[in-house]
Structures are given as structure tokens and as C-alpha cells.
Amino acid sequence: MVGEPLVINVGPQHPSTHGVFRLKLTLDGExxxxxxxxxxxxxxxxxxxxxxxxxxxxIPFTDRTDYLxxxxxxxxxxxxxxxxxxxxxxxxxxxxxxxxxxxQRFASHCMAIGTFVNDCGAWHxxxxxxxxxxxxxxxxxxxxxxxxxxxxxxxxGGVARDLPPEFLPRLRELVKELPQxxxxxxxxxxxxxxxxxxxxxxxxxxxxxxxxxSVSGPMLRGSGVAWDLRKANPYAAYEQVEFDIPVGVHGxxxxxxxxxxxxxxxxxxxxxxALDMIPSGPVQTPVPLALRPPPGExxxxxxxxxxxxxxxxxxxxxxxxxxxxxxxPSLINLTPLPEMVRGLTVPDAIxxxxxxxxxxxxxxx
Amino acid sequence: xxTRLLSGLELAHRLERVMPGVVVEAVPEWVEVSPQAVVxxxxxxxxxxxxxxxxxxxxxxxxxLDHFEVVYHLQSLRHNHLMVLKAKLWERESPxxxxxxxxxxxxxxxxxxxxxxxxxxxxxxxxxxxxxxWEGFPGHPLRKDWLGMPGQRMPGLETFPGEPEWRxxxxx
Numbered sequence: 001m002v003g004e005p006l007v008i009n010v011g012p013q014h015p016s017t018h019g020v021f022r023l024k025l026t027l028d029g030e031x032x033x034x035x036x037x038x039x040x041x042x043x044x045x046x047x048x049x050x051x052x053x054x055x056x057x058x059i060p061f062t063d064r065t066d067y068l069x070x071x072x073x074x075x076x077x078x079x080x081x082x083x084x085x086x087x088x089x090x091x092x093x094x095x096x097x098x099x100x101x102x103x104q105r106f107a108s109h110c111m112a113i114g115t116f117v118n119d120c121g122a123w124h125x126x127x128x129x130x131x132x133x134x135x136x137x138x139x140x141x142x143x144x145x146x147x148x149x150x151x152x153x154x155x156x157g158g159v160a161r162d163l164p165p166e167f168l169p170r171l172r173e174l175v176k177e178l179p180q181x182x183x184x185x186x187x188x189x190x191x192x193x194x195x196x197x198x199x200x201x202x203x204x205x206x207x208x209x210x211x212x213x214s215v216s217g218p219m220l221r222g223s224g225v226a227w228d229l230r231k232a233n234p235y236a237a238y239e240q241v242e243f244d245i246p247v248g249v250h251g252x253x254x255x256x257x258x259x260x261x262x263x264x265x266x267x268x269x270x271x272x273x274a275l276d277m278i279p280s281g282p283v284q285t286p287v288p289l290a291l292r293p294p295p296g297e298x299x300x301x302x303x304x305x306x307x308x309x310x311x312x313x314x315x316x317x318x319x320x321x322x323x324x325x326x327x328x329p330s331l332i333n334l335t336p337l338p339e340m341v342r343g344l345t346v347p348d349a350i351x352x353x354x355x356x357x358x359x360x361x362x363x364x365x
Numbered sequence: 366x367x368t369r370l371l372s373g374l375e376l377a378h379r380l381e382r383v384m385p386g387v388v389v390e391a392v393p394e395w396v397e398v399s400p401q402a403v404v405x406x407x408x409x410x411x412x413x414x415x416x417x418x419x420x421x422x423x424x425x426x427x428x429x430l431d432h433f434e435v436v437y438h439l440q441s442l443r444h445n446h447l448m449v450l451k452a453k454l455w456e457r458e459s460p461x462x463x464x465x466x467x468x469x470x471x472x473x474x475x476x477x478x479x480x481x482x483x484x485x486x487x488x489x490x491x492x493x494x495x496x497x498x499w500e501g502f503p504g505h506p507l508r509k510d511w512l513g514m515p516g517q518r519m520p521g522l523e524t525f526p527g528e529p530e531w532r533x534x535x536x537x
Contacts, residue, residue, distance in 0.1 A: 214471025
């Protein structure tokens with residue numbers, strides 16, 4: 001029997017789209033002929049709003065773009081403004097930023113892996129294990145800045161306040177515990193038949209394609225390109241710590257999952273070193289409340305858990321940005337999705353989307 | 366250590382050698398080329414073995430009141446250097462320049478975003494539609510002259526749901 005191609009909508013309200021995001025799939029029987037992405041359901045026009053607020057007032061926006069990784073959003077924006085205005089950062093603040101960014105990477109990868117294996121069919125058990133560890137990281141954030149998700153902790157020229165005295169001992173305890181937890185995840189997931197059967201060989205992206213499509217983060221590294229801005233263009237205190245860049249081989253969903261898992265170990269490694277190396281001293285360079293950077297532009301970028309997060313800021317010498325652009329890894333990593341899912345089935349498209357690890361707040365901004 | 370920012374002046378020399386007349390302006394931080402040449406310039410920057418700008422890091426547009434600026438941040442993963450390429454568009458109503466999606470497919474969604482929010486038309490883009498806003502949305506919000514909705518209406522709700530109608534003058 002020959003029929004018309006069938007168009008189905010996955011989303012915008014669908015558990016696997018990790019937010020409000022719609023895939024319009026054209027199917028021939030089980031196979032996907034074409035895929036169209038529809039986004040903008042969470043568009044808040046942050047780039048326009050930021051033009052009406054002062055440089056410092058814009059920091060909370062950067063929490064709310066990628067709401068699973070607020071610390072790295074804060075960090076990227078502050079780095080861009082510091083570059084623009086030439087503001088130095090005290091060494092202790094650099095280390096605090098490094099610690100926070102790595103804790104955040106760990107927490108974010110917990111969510112990424114947890115929801116990905118959820119999509120594969122390992123229903124909720126691994127996710128809840130990972131939520132348990134993520135919770136401990138969020139407790140530390142709460143200790144440092146009073147908030148768990150929208151942290152608003154970094155400031156232009158440093159961080160908002162110094163770490164409370166009990167923070168580092170509690171971090172040390174957590175860092176001691178985490179390698180064992182990661183070993184548990186590996187034991188549970190790496191050779192898990194559900195995940196191997198579902199994810200291996202699915203959603204393949206070659207290294208050449210990955211570079212051409214500007215994808216970054218674990219997705220680029222899953223395709224075998226050892227590119228990490230923490231190494232390539234070190235910021236904060238990353239130049240002083242040792243860590244490896246895990247890379248995949250096949251560029252499929254399974255490799256992206258393995259890269260994230262391996263990155264969690266590297267994050268713990270960085271945290272261990274940071275605990276021994278963090279100096280004492282001031283945590284903030286005094287910056288006027290109504291900061292007026294000289295006219296010019298700057299592009300600050302970091303390796304967020306999702307990839308290259310950049311802020312392109314333009315100043316006209318006034319108290320608020322003339323232009324505030326977010327180079328969002330979630331959006332740009334979606335570019336090759338239609339090509340990746342062509343010829344697959346609908347459930348495979350779902351896990352391919354899951355393996356990209358988007359946060360819709362950052363896709364739509 | 367770290368990514369090296371290539372000098373716009375040095376890049377201008379290189380570009381002028383291969384494509385005379387293409388450079389409009391060059392300063393140490395960036396190089397501006399003629400908008401109609403961005404595809405040829407992009408292909409040269411990507412394929413030249415000494416530059417190898419194979420990774421389009423960021424593409425965006427800025428409204429500078431009397432003109433638009435399209436800004437490309439290009440990264441070479443092999444040589445670990447970055448450069449900033451600009452093209453200025455002096456047309457206010459319908460600014461247009463060729464799409465670089467054929468050189469770097471990573472430009473695909475970024476050009477759609479710039480079209481949606483800034484109203485820059487990318488000629489030759491495979492699928493130039495609005496990305497976040499719906500077709501028929503009035504104007505392009507990131508332009509500096511986009512201040513509100515037509516008819517002096519501000520975006521958003523007039524009153525909060527359940528709140529009594531505002532009887533004063535204006536909206537406070």
C-alpha cells in the first residue's frame with residue numbers, strides 16, 4: 001500500500017523535548033523523510049531587554065538563559081564585560097569561579113545524562129540517582145549565594161561575596177564522595193543493554209560535519225574533535241589545573257553520552273586541585289554601580305556544559321549595553337538535527353534530540 | 366597561550382592580495398569587507414591553509430542607527446586563532462547581503478535569527494524564515510527604532526488577569 005507522507009508534531013508539550021520545542025516530522029511509514037524545528041515558545045527577547053538595563057542589572061538575565069547552568073552564564077557575561085572595560089579580577093575570585101563552573105558542569109551533566117537515558121527507556125531510576133548528587137551541588141550553591149538555580153553569584157570584577165567558612169569543608173566532603181558515585185553511574189549505565197541498543201550508531205555526526213555546523217561542547221567532542229575552550233583559550237583559573245579532554249570516536253548518541261560521563265570525572269579532578277590551590281584574598285574589584293565601559297566591543301566566551309557560550313557586547317560609553325548578543329550553544333547545536341534524524345524512526349529522533357542536550361531557555365532566549 | 370586574535374590590518378593585506386578592492390576598512394580588532402563579497406571572502410578565509418577559519422563561532426548583527434553591521438567571529442580550530450569580520454549595510458528599509466550558509470552551514474540558524482530580530486535579508490539562504498517570532502509579526506524588535514507595537518500599544522497585557530481596569534491616564 002502506498003500512502004501520503006504523514007506529518008506529525010512532536011511537541012511543543014512533550015516530555016522528551018526538554019522544554020517547549022516542536023519537531024515537525026514528515027514520515028513515510030516509520031522513517032523520517034524530513035524534520036522541521038519550530039522554536040520561540042520561550043522567547044523573552046532578552047537581548048532587547050538588556051539594552052534598557054545597566055551592565056550589572058543584566059547579570060540575572062544570564063541565569064535565566066540556560067537555567068540548568070546559571071553559573072556558567074554569569075561567568076561568560078562577566079568575562080565579556082571585564083574584557084570590554086578592562087577590569088581585573090582578584091585571584092581568589094578566579095578560583096571561586098572555576099569551582100562554581102565545574103560544580104555547575106557536574107550538575108548540568110547529571111541532568112543531561114539522566115534525561116537522555118530516560119529518553120532511551122531507562123525509566124527514571126538513573127535520573128533520580130543523578131538528581132541526588134545534583135541536589136548536593138545545589139545545596140552548596142545555596143550556601144554560597146542563597147539561590148539554587150538562578151544563582152546571580154558572579155559580578156563584574158569578581159563574585160558577589162566570599163565563600164562562607166563551611167563551604168570548602170563541605171565541598172571537600174562532596175568531592176571525596178563523587179568518584180564513587182560516578183563509578184556507580186558507569187556500572188549502571190555504560191554497558192546497559194537498553195542504552196547500548198538504543199543509542200549506538202544513532203544520530204551520527206562526523207567530525208567534518210560537526211565543525212562545519214559550528215556545533216560545540218560534548219557534541220563536538222563526541223564526534224572526535226578535541227576542542228575545549230578551557231584548554232584552547234583558558235579563562236578563570238583553568239590554566240593552572242590539569243585535566244583531559246574526553247573525546248568520542250563514532251559521533252553517535254552513545255559517544256556523546258560517554259563524553260559527558262567522562263567529563264564529570266574531569267570536573268571532579270579539577271575540583272580536587274582547586275581545593276588545594278585556592279588562595280585567600282579579596283574576591284571583588286570595586287566597580288561603580290553604573291559602570292560605563294569605553295565605547296567598543298568585546299566577545300567573551302567560555303566552555304559551558306553545552307558548548308561554546310559567548311557574549312558579544314557593544315558599548316557606546318553609556319550605562320547600559322548598546323548591543324547584547326548571546327551566542328547560544330543550545331541553538332547552534334540544533335543546526336544539524338534535521339540532517340541527523342533523516343532516515344531514522346521517531347523514537348530515534350527523540351534520543352538524538354536528547355543527546356544534543358538543549359535547554360530551551362537558551363535556545364529561545 | 367590562548368586563542369590569538371588576528372590583526373585586522375594583517376588580514377586586510379592578505380585579502381587585498383587575492384581580492385583587490387574588497388576591504389573597506391581595517392583596524393587592529395577587525396576587518397570590514399564589502400557586503401557583496403562576503404561569500405568569496407569567507408570561502409578564501411576557510412580554505413586558505415594559513416588561516417583555515419573553519420569554525421563560524423558567532424554571527425550577529427548590530428543596529429548602529431545609520432547603518433547595520435553584520436559581525437562574523439571566525440575561529441580556526443587547527444591554528445587556534447580568531448578573527449572578526451564585518452560587513453556594513455547602509456540600506457535602512459531592506460538591508461541585504463549574501464548568505465554564508467554555503468560556506469559554513471553553522472550560519473543557518475544564526476542568519477535566520479538575525480533576519481527575524483534585526484531584519485537583515487540573507488540572499489541565497491536555503492530557508493530564510495523567522496526563527497522565534499511568528500510570520501506577520503510587526504517589525505524586527507532588535508532594531509533601535511522598534512519601540513513598541515503599532516497604535517502606541519506596549520507589548521504584553523494591558524492589565525494583569527483579574528486586576529480591575531486601569532482608569533488613570535496612561536499606563537503609569
